[in-house]
Amino acid sequence: MSIKAPKGTKDILPDEIVNWQFIVQKANEVFNKYNLKEIRTPIFEDTNLFERGVGDTTDIVNKEMYTFLKSDRSLTLRPENTAGVVRAYIEHNMYRESPPLKFWYFGPMFRYERPQAGRQRQFHQIGVELFGVQDASIDAECIMIAVEFLKSIGLDNLTVELNSIGCNTCRTEFKEQLKKKISPFLNELCDDCKSRYEKNPLRILDCKNENCNRLFEENNLKENLSSIKLCPECSTHYEKLKNYLNELNIKYVENPFLVRGLDYYTKTVFEIKSESLGSQNAVCGGGRYDNLVETLGGPHTPAVGWAMGVERLNALIPQENEALIDFYVVSDNQKEAVKLTAKLRKMGFSAEFDYNTRKFSKQLEKASKIANYAVILGEDELKSGYYTVKNLKNTFQQKMTFEQLITIII
Ligand SMILES: [Zn+2]
Numbered sequence: 001m002s003i004k005a006p007k008g009t010k011d012i013l014p015d016e017i018v019n020w021q022f023i024v025q026k027a028n029e030v031f032n033k034y035n036l037k038e039i040r041t042p043i044f045e046d047t048n049l050f051e052r053g054v055g056d057t058t059d060i061v062n063k064e065m066y067t068f069l070k071s072d073r074s075l076t077l078r079p080e081n082t083a084g085v086v087r088a089y090i091e092h093n094m095y096r097e098s099p100p101l102k103f104w105y106f107g108p109m110f111r112y113e114r115p116q117a118g119r120q121r122q123f124h125q126i127g128v129e130l131f132g133v134q135d136a137s138i139d140a141e142c143i144m145i146a147v148e149f150l151k152s153i154g155l156d157n158l159t160v161e162l163n164s165i166g167c168n169t170c171r172t173e174f175k176e177q178l179k180k181k182i183s184p185f186l187n188e189l190c191d192d193c194k195s196r197y198e199k200n201p202l203r204i205l206d207c208k209n210e211n212c213n214r215l216f217e218e219n220n221l222k223e224n225l226s227s228i229k230l231c232p233e234c235s236t237h238y239e240k241l242k243n244y245l246n247e248l249n250i251k252y253v254e255n256p257f258l259v260r261g262l263d264y265y266t267k268t269v270f271e272i273k274s275e276s277l278g279s280q281n282a283v284c285g286g287g288r289y290d291n292l293v294e295t296l297g298g299p300h301t302p303a304v305g306w307a308m309g310v311e312r313l314n315a316l317i318p319q320e321n322e323a324l325i326d327f328y329v330v331s332d333n334q335k336e337a338v339k340l341t342a343k344l345r346k347m348g349f350s351a352e353f354d355y356n357t358r359k360f361s362k363q364l365e366k367a368s369k370i371a372n373y374a375v376i377l378g379e380d381e382l383k384s385g386y387y388t389v390k391n392l393k394n395t396f397q398q399k400m401t402f403e404q405l406i407t408i409i410i
């Protein structure tokens with residue numbers, strides 16, 4: 001039996017890679033404007049990093065990690081990349097540099113989930129992490145970067161949903177209130193919610209279980225909750241952020257129940273939805289994580305970031321066509337074809353020829369699929385020193401010198 005790619009993984013073939021390259025190129029362009037630097041951290045890390053960094057009440061850590069032992073050391077394929085970037089930030093003493101330090105990353109992440117449309121076990125994320133600034137101007141910039149990047153790849157009708165989940169102090173009362181409202185029907189909730197109830201009740205609002213969501217609605221949970229009462233510091237920060245967003249002309253809607261699925265967020269949390277393809281799709285999630293650097297053993301460092309799933313972005317943008325090469329050399333003289341192809345490549349053009357010296361008709365057929373122009377080098381051409389150049393889009397052909405030939409591609 002032939003071997004297939006494991007369930008939940010996917011080959012990205014040449015005709016699909018064009019979109020991937022487009023997305024990463026746009027990311028690069030936009031992130032450069034904001035002075036973000038790319039960072040590449042290992043695909044696997046100490047399991048401990050994610051347990052401490054992502055949080056042991058999250059589904060990610062409890063159910064979805066690919067963890068393995070090597071020489072008695074527990075390692076995990078990264079399920080997300082914030083923890084890894086923070087680990088690198090601490091390990092290389094980057095907190096000693098003058099802030100802000102701004103990073104972006106792109107790469108595969110791994111989560112053992114049930115594969116479904118747009119959700120793979122090996123998937124890719126683009127993300128940014130901005131370290132060292134307490135002021136809300138960096139939260140606004142963080143959101144601005146995401147919006148500008150999404151627009152640059154053609155996603156429109158973006159909605160930024162915004163909330164502040166405050167600090168531990170402001171959340172205490174909200175958690176108690178939430179627990180009180182939930183306790184009458186706690187027994188009917190899923191097992192996850194039951195364990196969240198003690199460990200991290202906020203997470204209950206994030207439950208994806210249909211039965212739980214039905215119970216929330218039947219009991220008017222959200223209607224009965226007043227939003228998190230922010231302490232003066234968190235409240236000022238949130239007001240400042242909204243002012244900055246207004247200044248930057250970034251429209252947002254406040255969603256007091258947006259809590260995000262990770263343990264490390266403090267104050268600002270946000271999601272960006274896109275209305276491409278008729279339905280609303282969450283394409284970006286992020287927030288502030290002022291305690292994570294400290295939790296992972298570094299000095300207290302405020303930070304904010306976001307991540308986007310690239311598979312999802314890909315599904316929302318039109319499929320770009322594979323780029324054609326400039327020239328395809330059609331010849332029955334292998335030596336001359338090799339020479340001309342090399343000469344064209346040396347001048348910076350993309351060029352190919354037929355390595356198997358098939359019939360001209362076969363060579364032209366291949367050329368018309370992959371190239372803009374065919375350069376025909378037959379016996380006549382070799383004798384006369386001219387090249388017959390065929391425009392493969394309109395099949396117009398003419399004889400020209402090498403000097404003329406290399407000017408037809410602008
Ligand atoms: Zn607070």
Ligand SMILES: [Zn+2]
Nearest residue numbers: 190193207212
């Ligand atoms: Zn639940």
